[in-house]
Amino acid sequence: MTSTPAERREIETEQAYVDTVYERLDASADVARSLVAEGFARGHIGHEGGLVERDAMVFQATRRLTALNAAHDGLVFGRLNLTTGESRYIGRIGVRDAEREILLIDWRAPAAAVFYQATAQDPSGVVRRRVLRCSGAQVVGIEDDLLDADSAPDDMVVVGEGALLASLSRARDSTMHSVVATIQKEQDEAIRAPSRGATIIGGGPGTGKTVVALHRAAFLLYTDRRRFESGGVLVVGPSSVFMNYIERVLPSLGETSVTLRSLGQVVDGITSAHHDEPVAAAAKGSARMVRVLARAAAAPLAGAPTEFRYFYKDDVLRLDAARLDGLRRHLLHQSSRNRAHPRVPAVLVDALWQQVAGERALEKGREGFTDAIVDDPRFVDFVEAWWPAVDAVEIWRSLPDRLAEFAQGEFPREQMDALRASWAGGVPSIEDVPLIDELRYLIGEVPPEHDEDDDTPKQLMSFERREREDAGDRLRSTRSIDDDGFAHVLVDEAQDLSPMQWRMLGRRGRHASWTIVGDPAQSSWPWPEEAAAARAAALDGKPEHVFRLSTNYRNSAEIYDVAAQVARHAIPGADLAAAVRRTGEEPEHLVVAPGQLVGVARERAEKLLGRVDGTVAVVAPRARVAELTAELSETLRHHERLRVLDGLDTKGLEFDAVVVVDPDAIVAESEAGWRTFYVVLTRATQLLSTVGPTERWREVSRGGPRP
Numbered sequence: 001m002t003s004t005p006a007e008r009r010e011i012e013t014e015q016a017y018v019d020t021v022y023e024r025l026d027a028s029a030d031v032a033r034s035l036v037a038e039g040f041a042r043g044h045i046g047h048e049g050g051l052v053e054r055d056a057m058v059f060q061a062t063r064r065l066t067a068l069n070a071a072h073d074g075l076v077f078g079r080l081n082l083t084t085g086e087s088r089y090i091g092r093i094g095v096r097d098a099e100r101e102i103l104l105i106d107w108r109a110p111a112a113a114v115f116y117q118a119t120a121q122d123p124s125g126v127v128r129r130r131v132l133r134c135s136g137a138q139v140v141g142i143e144d145d146l147l148d149a150d151s152a153p154d155d156m157v158v159v160g161e162g163a164l165l166a167s168l169s170r171a172r173d174s175t176m177h178s179v180v181a182t183i184q185k186e187q188d189e190a191i192r193a194p195s196r197g198a199t200i201i202g203g204g205p206g207t208g209k210t211v212v213a214l215h216r217a218a219f220l221l222y223t224d225r226r227r228f229e230s231g232g233v234l235v236v237g238p239s240s241v242f243m244n245y246i247e248r249v250l251p252s253l254g255e256t257s258v259t260l261r262s263l264g265q266v267v268d269g270i271t272s273a274h275h276d277e278p279v280a281a282a283a284k285g286s287a288r289m290v291r292v293l294a295r296a297a298a299a300p301l302a303g304a305p306t307e308f309r310y311f312y313k314d315d316v317l318r319l320d321a322a323r324l325d326g327l328r329r330h331l332l333h334q335s336s337r338n339r340a341h342p343r344v345p346a347v348l349v350d351a352l353w354q355q356v357a358g359e360r361a362l363e364k365g366r367e368g369f370t371d372a373i374v375d376d377p378r379f380v381d382f383v384e385a386w387w388p389a390v391d392a393v394e395i396w397r398s399l400p401d402r403l404a405e406f407a408q409g410e411f412p413r414e415q416m417d418a419l420r421a422s423w424a425g426g427v428p429s430i431e432d433v434p435l436i437d438e439l440r441y442l443i444g445e446v447p448p449e450h451d452e453d454d455d456t457p458k459q460l461m462s463f464e465r466r467e468r469e470d471a472g473d474r475l476r477s478t479r480s481i482d483d484d485g486f487a488h489v490l491v492d493e494a495q496d497l498s499p500m501q502w503r504m505l506g507r508r509g510r511h512a513s514w515t516i517v518g519d520p521a522q523s524s525w526p527w528p529e530e531a532a533a534a535r536a537a538a539l540d541g542k543p544e545h546v547f548r549l550s551t552n553y554r555n556s557a558e559i560y561d562v563a564a565q566v567a568r569h570a571i572p573g574a575d576l577a578a579a580v581r582r583t584g585e586e587p588e589h590l591v592v593a594p595g596q597l598v599g600v601a602r603e604r605a606e607k608l609l610g611r612v613d614g615t616v617a618v619v620a621p622r623a624r625v626a627e628l629t630a631e632l633s634e635t636l637r638h639h640e641r642l643r644v645l646d647g648l649d650t651k652g653l654e655f656d657a658v659v660v661v662d663p664d665a666i667v668a669e670s671e672a673g674w675r676t677f678y679v680v681l682t683r684a685t686q687l688l689s690t691v692g693p694t695e696r697w698r699e700v701s702r703g704g705p706r707p
């Protein structure tokens, strides 16, 4: 890029300042490194205090070092010239000189807020706002906004075309980047909102909801580090692809303590990455599942004995099915299944003792009876079989066989069939994770394993045994539910959460503040009212503070025009954002014979790869993803920046160019097909191509009847 002599002179001046800041950063890193070394040396002092001191010292110094390293790239990105003549530099972290004078202000500090808030209409004392573009420690460009021309000194230089546009036109790579240098006013307001209650961030596609939410997490940690670091910040997004996409943003802002989980990973010990078919997914996500699972949690396990006979002295003691059922209800009335587990032997002994009538037995008394029975293998075996400690996953596994018994007509036949079929692989889907979590809370923690010194009878833990035999650790034990609470829960793409997923997150955020980010028009959940009720229950009356973002920074105006046209006709009430960037590239729409579809899609993808420097996606109906992946296998091998995905997996992502394969089939895929299609159309930053054997979607977007 060519630069003017004036710009070059300004760059030189800024470089000198930036160099000074880096020298101080390096000096701080040296101090942190020597503290780590000193800390380790203390470990050799030999007494316990030395080890504790070492741990604390090494921990703090390592953390500081990590933050300093993370802030290295693009450390200094902003400068404010104020009407007072003062100049302030803004950066990823705060840096002071040897005399403790401020060299660089952390972007999250109150003194930096004006960098984002000042406008030409309300300059708030700012004459010039300057964004420094850096490559590593090198200043490579400058973008200025003159906000108060009347107060500018005569020799003030103003260069560049505007930092925001320069940043929006960059090629996309596989990860999201921080936008700390170009956060816009309405975004800054949402980022800096107080942490009380629930902060709701809405807005159309590409308005920066995700990136704003992540900067907000960094802001919260800065303002109340003790609370949020010790309590934990949980960030939840739709898929692992999405989590990989956003995972670098917070570390690049110096924050590494945030827990990032996709919806399939929220429950410790379970990792799920695949969705169920839409019909099963809708049934599993529905609030009706709460009742189904409650019945499953309370029912006797399949194959549990229905009778117990015990011969004691001259008596035959008998617990028949009705009595056992009564005892089961009594135990479950008082606590959850697993919490009741240690009390089971005593309750059974009690019930049996009530039947003892023989003289010899009565002579020995209740204590004699208890001593005799609790170690008797017949009794121990019965207890183990009747009331084993049970893991939630084990109950989840048993559901398809007993679905009719537990569902009791909650679901129509089509959903029942789809539900049963969805268990076929034996591996939990993303939609299963909230069900397993619900069961964990219903049945309680798996009690600790038998301790030799403990005289309660040893219980069968069949699932745990099977688990240990499991080769992989995809399904580690889900036994502990103690550590689920967080201090802040941030939910992205919240419009897609099912009622069951809201319940799962609600359990993690009972005492938390929340940030909830979403756009209802992009929802793939078919019953929004049910989800809204579950969301309200998860928030449990916490006050809501609503922010709306209005500018689409992702799509070219040409691409967003097509998507917005679809939304206007197919998605009532869609919140349409204003796309500001024109590229002169109109999207192309191809209609081809069904037999040519895959070949043409490949050819378009290859063409687009040649036209953009960044990422390209081929988005297809679920049923065709494998076929297209095979067709493009050679191209995929040579181009890491090419991806083949289904519509749902594109949630939250963006690419420089997108080929949409068979749009009408994507629309027909589920009840929320139009909204998924809208998501797909709004993924491209520069070029969009649609290829299909039909074009009904275009007729609808021109105002034709919605099929």
Ligand SMILES: Nc1ncnc2c1ncn2[C@@H]1O[C@H](COP(=O)(O)OP(=O)(O)OP(=O)(O)O)[C@@H](O)[C@H]1O
Pocket (backbone or CB within 6 Å): 164, 167, 168, 177, 179, 182, 183, 184, 187, 203, 204, 205, 206, 207, 208, 209, 210, 211, 212, 519, 522, 553, 554, 651, 652, 653, 654, 682
């Ligand atoms: N202030 C900004 N400066 C530079 N780029 C920005 C800014 N705000 C948003 N962007 C960019 O716009 C794109 C869209 O942002 P983001 O993915 O956060 O939007 P979104 O509202 O979550 O989108 P969607 O709802 O469609 O998933 C990203 O590339 C992001 O970096």
